[in-house]
Amino acid sequence: xxxxxxxxxxxxxxxxxxxxxxxxxxxxxxxxxxxxxxxxxxxxxxxxxxxxxxxxxxxxxxxxxxxxxxxxxxxxxxxxxxxxxxxxxxxxxxxxxxxxxxxxxxxxxxxxxxxxxxxxxxxxxxxxxxxxxxxxxxxxxxxxxxxxxxxxxxxxxxxxxxxxxxxxxxxxxxxxxxxxxxxxxxxxxxxxxxxxxxxxxxxxxxxxxxxxxxxxxxxxxxxxxxxxxxxxxxxxxxxxxxxxxxxxxxxxxxxxxxxxxxxxxxxxxxxxxxxxxxxxxxxxxxxxxxxxxxxxxxxxxxxxxxxxxxxxxxxxxxxxxxxxxxxxxxxxxxxxxxxxxxxxxxxxxxxxxxxxxxx
Numbered sequence: 001x002x003x004x005x006x007x008x009x010x011x012x013x014x015x016x017x018x019x020x021x022x023x024x025x026x027x028x029x030x031x032x033x034x035x036x037x038x039x040x041x042x043x044x045x046x047x048x049x050x051x052x053x054x055x056x057x058x059x060x061x062x063x064x065x066x067x068x069x070x071x072x073x074x075x076x077x078x079x080x081x082x083x084x085x086x087x088x089x090x091x092x093x094x095x096x097x098x099x100x101x102x103x104x105x106x107x108x109x110x111x112x113x114x115x116x117x118x119x120x121x122x123x124x125x126x127x128x129x130x131x132x133x134x135x136x137x138x139x140x141x142x143x144x145x146x147x148x149x150x151x152x153x154x155x156x157x158x159x160x161x162x163x164x165x166x167x168x169x170x171x172x173x174x175x176x177x178x179x180x181x182x183x184x185x186x187x188x189x190x191x192x193x194x195x196x197x198x199x200x201x202x203x204x205x206x207x208x209x210x211x212x213x214x215x216x217x218x219x220x221x222x223x224x225x226x227x228x229x230x231x232x233x234x235x236x237x238x239x240x241x242x243x244x245x246x247x248x249x250x251x252x253x254x255x256x257x258x259x260x261x262x263x264x265x266x267x268x269x270x271x272x273x274x275x276x277x278x279x280x281x282x283x284x285x286x287x288x289x290x291x292x293x294x295x296x297x298x299x300x301x302x303x304x305x306x307x308x309x310x311x312x313x314x315x316x317x318x319x320x321x322x323x324x325x326x327x328x329x330x331x332x333x334x335x336x337x338x339x340x341x342x343x344x345x346x347x348x349x350x351x352x353x354x355x356x357x358x359x
Contacts, residue, residue, distance in 0.1 A: 001031075001344055001347065001348070001353050001354060002031060002236055002237070002240050002354065003240070004032075005031075005239070005240040005243055005244070006028055006031040006032060006033040006080070006236070006239075006240075007031060007032035007033065008032060008033070008034065009033055009034065009079045009080055009243075010033075010034045010036070010076065010077060010078045010079045010080070010120075011028050011033040011034065011035050011036070011078060011079070011080045011081070011082070012035075012036045012037075012038060012073065012076045012078035012080070012081045012082070013025050013028065013035060013036070013037050013038070013081075013082045013084060014037075014038045014039060014063060014081075014082070014083045014084055014085035014111060015038075015039050015083075015084035015085035015086060016035075016037030016038070016039050016049065016056070016058065016084075017037065017039040017040065017041060017042045017047065017049040017058070018039065018042075018049070018084065018085075018088070018196075019048060019189075019191070019193060019194040019195075019196060019228070020084055020127070020189060020228055020231070020232065021037070021039065021049075021084045021085070022047075022048040022049040022052055022054075022193065023048070023191065023193070023228050023229065023232055023336065023340075024082060024084065024232050024235065024236075025037055025049075025052075025054055025056055026052055026054060026336055026337065026340065027229075027232060027236065027340060028236075029054055029055075029056060030337075030340065033080075035054075035056040035057070036056065036057040036058075036059065036076040036078065037056055037057065037058045037059060038059050038061045038063070038069070038072050038073070038076070038085065039058075039059075039060065039061070039085055040060065040061075040062060040085075041060050044195035044196065045195075046195060047195065048192075048193030048194070048195075048336070051193065051334045051336075052334070052336060057076070059072050059075075059076075063085045063103065063107035063108075063110055063111060064102050064103055064106060064107055064110070065110075066110045066113070069107075069110045069111060069114050070110070070113070070114040070117075073111070073114035073115060073117075073118070074114070074117070074118075077118060077120055078118070078120075078121060079120050079121060079122050079123075079243070080121075080122060080123045080124075080125075080239050080242075080243055081111070081115055081121065081123070081124045081125070082125050082127065082235060082239065083108065083111050083112075083124065083125070083126045083127060084127045085103070085107060085111075086103060086104050086107070086127075086158075086161075087099060087100040087103040087104055087154070087157075088129075088154070088196070089154065089196060089197060089198055089199070090131075090152055090154045090155070090198070091197075091198040092154075092197065092198065093152060093153040093154035093157065094152065094153060097153035100153050100154055100157050101153065101157045101160070103157075104154075104157035104158055104160065104161050105157055105160040105161055105164060108126060108161045108164045108165065109164050109168075111126075112124070112126075112164065112165065112168040112172075112181070113168075115179070116168070116172045116173065118179075121179040122179055122180070122242065122243040122245075123179055123180045123181075123182075123239050123242030123243040124173075124179055124180070124181045124182070124242075125182055125183075125184055125235050125238050125239050125242070126161065126165045126181070126182070126183045126184070127183070127184050127186075127235065128158045128159075128161050128162050128165075128183050128184070128185050129155075129158045129185055129186065130142070130185050130186060130187050130188075130224065130254070130256065130295060130297050131150060131154065131155040131158060131295070132148050132149075132150065132155065132158040132159040132161070132162050132185060133146055133147065133148060133149065133150075133159075133185075133295075134146070134147040134148060134149025134150070134159075135149070135150075135151065135155070135295055137295070140296065140298070141224075141254075141256065141259070141296040141297045141298030141299075142254070142295075142296065142297055142298060143254070143298045143300075143301070144185075144251070144252040144253065144254055144301055148162055148163070161183075162183055162252065165181060165183050168181065169181045169250060173250070179242070180241075180242030180243075180245075180246065180247055180249060180250040181242075181250050182238055182242060182249060182250050182251055182252065182253060183251075183252045183253070184231070184234060184235050184238060184252075184253050184255055185252065185253065185254050185255070185256075185297070186226065186230075186231035186234070186254075186255045186256065186297075187223060187224030187225060187226050187231070187255075187256040187257055187295075187297055188223040188224060188225050188226070189226060189227070189228045189230075189231055190225060190226070190227060190228065190268075190317065190318065190321045191227050191228035191229065191317075191320070191321050191324065192320070192321055192323075192324020192325055192328070192335060192336060192339070193324065193334075193336060194228075200216075200265060200268065200269070201272070201321060201325075204269065204272065204279050204281065205279075205325045205329070207279075207280070207281075208276065208278045208279045208280070208325075208329070209329050211278075212280075213280045213281060213282055214269075214279075214280065214281040214282070215281070215282060215283075216265060216266075216269065216281050216282065216283055218265060219264065219265045219266035219269070219281075219283050220264050220265070220266065221264065221265050222262055222263065222264050222295070222296075223262070223263070223265070223295055224256045224257050224262050224295065224296050224297050225257060225262075225263055225268055225314060225317070225318070226256065226257040226310065226317060227312050227316075227317030227318075227320055227321065227343075229311075229312070229339070229340065229343045230255070230257065230310050230311065230312065230317065231255045233255075233308065233311070233343075233347070233354070234253070234255030234302060234306070234308050235255070237302075237306050237307070237308045237354050238253055238306065238308075241306060249305075249306070253301065253302050253306070254297045254298060254299045254301065254302060255297075255299060255302055255308065256296070256297030256298070256299045257297075257310050257314065257317075258310055258313075259296070260313075260314065262296050263314060268318060269281050271314070271315065271318040271319075272318055272321065272322045273322075274319075274322075275318070275319050275322035275323055275326065276322040276323075276325065276326045278326075278329075279322070307354055308354060309352050311343060311346050311347045311350060311352055312343065312346065316346075320339050320342075320343075323335065324336070324339065
């Protein structure tokens with residue numbers, strides 16, 4: 001899988017102490033990469049990053065600190081960068097809009113400004129979100145050419161990050177010999193090891209561990225749900241293509257689930273309960289800050305041009321998520337490496353081990 005693209009390569013992951021970043025660091029370490037992480041210290045207890053105990057160069061840096069970012073990036077001297085560090089929570093962004101903009105927009109600019117000084121850099125993949133689109137709550141999926149926007153501070157800040165990347169691509173990363181710079185947009189990501197505030201699955205896990213019932217704000221809201229390994233496989237394929245010199249891939253990409261994985265919150269919760277009966281929920285009928293009720297992604301471009309496709313079905317992804325939390329709560333077992341192996345085996349069995357050679 002991915003050939004030898006990452007083996008022995010210096011790879012920088014920002015946000016490595018977070019949910020998605022820790023899973024990516026695990027996968028890269030398994031691929032033989034020399035991983036450096038740049039992030040704040042974990043802000044939850046427990047944290048997936050601490051539980052993994054990976055032997056990587058972990059640097060605690062605030063991406064809002066331009067000088068600290070530049071110093072850390074220079075020291076790491078990466079060949080490939082995955083920029084994931086962000087303020088990723090919608091409701092926190094309502095409470096802390098300025099901090100969210102500073103992290104997601106200026107933080108991205110600080111990272112790219114440091115990266116443009118590197119001589120060995122081959123590829124940068126900046127991770128944003130499906131919420132960067134101007135959401136009109138229509139019935140079809142958003143494509144990479146659709147308008148950016150955002151009602152809430154989080155969504156708008158990620159659209160702003162997309163504009164920062166596009167500007168740096170045209171101004172500093174264009175032309176022969178320059179690193180490939182792309183953005184990646186994924187759907188609502190689930191999976192074991194997430195303990196963030198105000199997220200559906202972590203909130204359910206906390207309520208279940210306490211013997212309580214989760215109160216759900218919008219059970220009929222529809223999202224493109226996908227297991228964390230799905231979008232990470234897309235990021236890795238994209239990083240591979242860019243590192244192999246594929247400058248035609250230096251643009252925006254969607255990595256969402258198949259259409260049948262667009263489900264309501266209630267459907268996700270009921271599917272999780274099938275594998276974790278202790279998980280219980282009810283509708284909380286109160287006023288809350290605005291959140292979109294319908295959002296879908298069109299990933300046809302990644303299917304056609306990168307050869308990337310989802311591996312696990314909605315049912316398989318939710319089962320893996322429930323089984324991870326259930327194992328943790330019942331025996332403190334961490335199933336991440338085991339589930340990564342199962343995912344890779346499923347990809348190979350379905351002929352989805354992804355391209356390993358330059359097209």
